[in-house]
Amino acid sequence: MGSEHLVQVVLPGIVAPEGLEIREAVVPDAGRGQIVIAMEATGVSFAEQQMRRGRYYDQPPFPFVPGYDLVGRVLATGEGVDPGLAGRRVAALVKVGGWASHVVLDAKDAVQVPDGLTAAEAETVVVNGITAWQMMHRKARVRAGQTILVHGASGGVGSVLVQLARTAGVKVIGTASARHHDALRELGVIPVDYRAGDVPGQVRELAPSGVDAVFDHVGGRSVTDSWHLLAPGGTLVSYGSASTRDDTGSKQWPVLKILARVSLWNTLPNGRRAYFYNIWAGRSLSKDRFRARLRADLTEVFAAVRRGDVTARIAAQLPLTRAAEALRLAESGTVTGKVVLTP
Numbered sequence: 001m002g003s004e005h006l007v008q009v010v011l012p013g014i015v016a017p018e019g020l021e022i023r024e025a026v027v028p029d030a031g032r033g034q035i036v037i038a039m040e041a042t043g044v045s046f047a048e049q050q051m052r053r054g055r056y057y058d059q060p061p062f063p064f065v066p067g068y069d070l071v072g073r074v075l076a077t078g079e080g081v082d083p084g085l086a087g088r089r090v091a092a093l094v095k096v097g098g099w100a101s102h103v104v105l106d107a108k109d110a111v112q113v114p115d116g117l118t119a120a121e122a123e124t125v126v127v128n129g130i131t132a133w134q135m136m137h138r139k140a141r142v143r144a145g146q147t148i149l150v151h152g153a154s155g156g157v158g159s160v161l162v163q164l165a166r167t168a169g170v171k172v173i174g175t176a177s178a179r180h181h182d183a184l185r186e187l188g189v190i191p192v193d194y195r196a197g198d199v200p201g202q203v204r205e206l207a208p209s210g211v212d213a214v215f216d217h218v219g220g221r222s223v224t225d226s227w228h229l230l231a232p233g234g235t236l237v238s239y240g241s242a243s244t245r246d247d248t249g250s251k252q253w254p255v256l257k258i259l260a261r262v263s264l265w266n267t268l269p270n271g272r273r274a275y276f277y278n279i280w281a282g283r284s285l286s287k288d289r290f291r292a293r294l295r296a297d298l299t300e301v302f303a304a305v306r307r308g309d310v311t312a313r314i315a316a317q318l319p320l321t322r323a324a325e326a327l328r329l330a331e332s333g334t335v336t337g338k339v340v341l342t343p
């Protein structure tokens with residue numbers, strides 16, 4: 001791109017947030033089928049909290065540029081790409097590489113952001129919105145009149161999930177720290193304090209015959225408790241292992257343990273189903289199908305935000321060069337909503 005100036009945040013190894021480094025270079029050109037995006041908003045996801053500890057199950061070797069998703073304007077298009085894309089606002093899920101002023105990616109991986117959403121608003125629902133939407137509609141297939149349990153109901157994924165579920169006429173029980181309970185009640189969620197202990201007991205009191213679906217990002221013991229809370233015909237969607245973020249040892253083992261349990265439970269003739277949801281599932285089998293599904297689902301989520309069914313919650317906006325502060329803030333557990341990075 002000649003004179004355009006590239007700024008990237010680099011994760012050099014297992015470091016405290018202050019160990020993040022800033023790298024500067026020239027923006028590369030878009031190759032065939034590619035676009036260059038000028039980033040307008042990227043964000044801190046739970047994945048970066050795991051990656052800086054070396055705890056994300058398939059992170060690349062250090063050093064690398066973190067950043068799970070981004071929103072920005074198409075600055076340049078490569079050969080074979082519709083030049084009319086230039087200037088459009090798009091969103092992309094990248095897993096790593098988003099914490100940069102400019103990102104080069106395949107044009108097919110970009111999803112258009114509708115007018116009426118700011119870049120920061122759109123950013124809050126890229127990885128979080130896709131995850132919530134797909135778990136609810138493609139895995140659990142939750143319907144009006146059902147009751148579900150959402151762990152971490154005030155978190156990034158959880159807060160989108162509970163709003164989508166309430167809009168669909170679903171009764172929602174949500175675990176969260178007590179300080180989030182009033183906000184959850186305002187969304188029509190019945191809150192449960194996971195820090196007060198005996199979560200299964202508290203949920204059973206609210207839903208004595210079990211719940212139709214549980215969404216569990218906690219992992220460890222919680223997955224087994226979640227499975228036992230299901231009503232006949234219910235679905236467990238496990239999708240993380242937040243409780244092992246600070247452990248040492250194998251980063252894959254906590255997920256492998258969940259996968260083994262899920263496989264075992266699915267062999268039991270009791271009418272219940274269990275899944276481990278992975279946002280990247282299916283990509284290596286068919287990129288086109290994966291992209292089509294992602295585009296359709298993210299477009300639904302953007303529409304839900306535009307209608308006001310889902311409120312985009314921005315905890316703070318900081319420039320890219322203050323990524324360390326942003327990461328510390330996200331990890332502090334003191335803010336509600338997404339910590340957004342801007343150029």
Ligand SMILES: NC(=O)c1ccc[n+]([C@@H]2O[C@H](COP(=O)([O-])OP(=O)(O)OC[C@H]3O[C@@H](n4cnc5c(N)ncnc54)[C@H](OP(=O)(O)O)[C@@H]3O)[C@@H](O)[C@H]2O)c1
Pocket residue numbers: 045046047127128131151152153154155156157158175176177178180194217218239240241242243277278279280333
């Ligand atoms: N499988 C996939 O493809 C996929 C995709 C996206 C995200 N994820 C996973 O989704 C999880 C959530 O990500 P996020 O970005 O939404 O994180 P987040 O914004 O940090 O939210 C996580 C929430 O979990 C709550 N929490 C922590 N420990 C808990 C426990 N023991 N029981 C219940 N709640 C607990 C916290 O609630 P309080 O603040 O109320 O204490 C926090 O708000 C992460 O584990 C991430 O890896 C997986």
